[in-house]
Amino acid sequence: MLTRHRPALRRATGVIAAAAITGLVLAGCSAGGESADKVTITIAGPNQWNSQADSFGQEWEDLVAAFEKAEPGIEVKTTVLPLASFADTLTTQLTAGTAPELVFNQPEPAPDQVLGLDDYLAEANPYDTDAATWQEGFNADAYGDAQRDAQGRLYWVPFNLVIAGLFYNQEALDEAGVTTPIASIGDLIDACGALKDAGYTPLAMDNGTLGTGWTSEALLSNLLNKYGDEWNVFDAAGDPGTATTVTNKSLVKAILTGELDATTTPEVREAVTLLKDVFDNCATENWSGVASSGQFVGGQEFLAGKAAMAWGTNFAISNLADVDWEWSSMPFPSVTKDDTSLSDGSAARFGAVAGGTSYMIPATTKGEKLDAAIKFLQFASSPQTGGDWVAATGAIPATTDTSTVSEGVGELASGEWAKPRLVNIGSNAPKADSGTNMWEGYLLGTRTVDEQLEYIQNGWVGWAKEAATEASLTEDWATQ
Structure with missing residues (x-):
């Protein structure tokens, strides 16, 4: 399909928060907001969406705002890393043990540098009421066996697919x-x-x-x-x-x-x-x-x-x-x-694979920060709380059939x-x-x-x- 002038790709970003909160009310996941002191986590990765040096874009900011509203005890900060050097930066931080709580998955970490997620994936995603386990909420053809490391682990989570x-x-x-x-x-x-x-x-x-x-x-x-x-x-x-x-x-x-x-x-x-x-x-x-x-x-x-x-x-x-x-x-x-x-x-x-926007948790992340990082991964990867963000950014969802795609990339x-x-x-x-x-x-x-x-x-x-x-x-x- 041929395409000309497509501003609709930036559609409906403001509805993400409302949709996210609706999903959370159903899932009953706002217990994290009981704490008086906020837990702050930082996401670091390259800007895949635009040329801004300080923001992943309005759609991402809406997603973060929706999560923070649902989990008022958690604050999420983002660090935009240069596209040409992000891998070197994150590799250095992972090696030194100084990486933030959520990092883009493209650098190849040593097994002891990142957290294996299989135990979490085997449990229910509290933001997704339609799947029995977090793993079952993903497109099995795009995120599963083919994404395991040499130890057989899944250590990162996709928010969308890339082709x-x-x-x-x-x-x-x-x-x-x-x-x-x-x-x-x-x-x-x-x-x-x-x-x-x-x-x-x-x-x-x-x-x-x-x-x-x-x-x-x-x-x-x-x-x-x-x-x-x-x-x-x-x-x-x-x-x-x-x-x-x-x-x-x-x-x-x-x-x-x-x-x-x-x-x-x-x-x-x-x-x-x-x-x-x-x-x-x-x-x-x-x-x-x-x-x-x-x-x-x-x-x-x-x-x-x-x-x-x-x-x-x-x-x-x-x-x-x-x-x-x-x-x-x-x-x-x-x-x-x-x-x-x-x-x-x-x-x-x-391959329309789970390697587009996907994040992992350094092994140095512990306690409340680890809990908060897991929650954000679950929130962003659920179709009920992150689905509108996927649609607004024109991406391919990791949680549904890959035939649901943006205009112009159907082939x-x-x-x-x-x-x-x-x-x-x-x-x-x-x-x-x-x-x-x-x-x-x-x-x-x-x-x-x-x-x-x-x-x-x-x-x-x-x-x-x-x-x-x-x-x-x-x-x-x-x-x-």
Whole structure:
């Protein structure tokens, strides 16, 4: 569906508090307000919604106000961290034991740095009267086994789902004679040539890690899909069995036993080769000198109408409210058998997953502050108290079917693209290298494909060994 000027995304923010309080009256959860002294907790994370440096936006402030009205004994403060450095900041704080009570979940913490939430998830969410347990209130396909760490724990809670894909300027594609959806990598390369001829940058790109990361992950997971059944050998708890996707433990085993080796697995080489083809033919010229900004990859060029396509998420759509051209979105193309004989013909997947706005509790949080932090997670993740916030921000709910989506991202949140990746690997690396752009040197020509494969393999092995140690795995393949 094409979309133009969509101010309705900021709709109804003022009704959140009223709806939240109604849900709380039903649930009977205002006992926390009996204390004369308020318990103060702080939420720290990046601004996913706008460019403000001091607020996540009015919708978020309404959500916090609704919670504080329902729980007058609790005060919630927010700390907005820069998008480019929030992961480093939170990682440092978690390591030092100085992190606030609720932190954005993207940094990969050591198991002892964060609180496991399974015991809480097994109990009722007092703000949700429709589900027997907190866990049952979530979309089981989006938040469950696939989100457990190597120890089999769930340690963060989603407030919504996130899906990434290609957003496009319909008028640019029409001018170039490009039709959507673009089905294959070969079709994408052809489309990029036509768009260049029409005077557009085909695919906006910048020097951040998202553009290279999402493109490489889409290609790798698509081509490695054929190995899913072979590598799927542990269930979500880490016991022999299978899970809905290849778990971290199963992936660690595949890497440490050599079943997956970037230097010898032919599909990895093919994915890396296709990645360079896409960047050479489609990406912004001199993209490595373009600073990341906004909510799209290469956002300034895309929003200015100079680039025809850009990677983005469903969180980015509010930034399109003022553009004067029609836009929509589509999945990144699949690697088809016409592209390479190594394809098994499966469609590309990315996954509408619980990794959008999601928060965890540091292990250093104790007592009344811990109780308050749990309450906020429960409040924000309940459809009865947080549902209006999800709708007002144009997000995909984590508590209902993913077919309930915002206008303009329907093609992303449905079909194969919205299903979780069976094999989820890309820029995996040890924590010390977290945030490093593992693809830049190769894409800029300073590494050969063989050198890049060796580099990626070292990163994967380092990640796998670190994960095996943190999970205290004792199997022979994990300790050799």
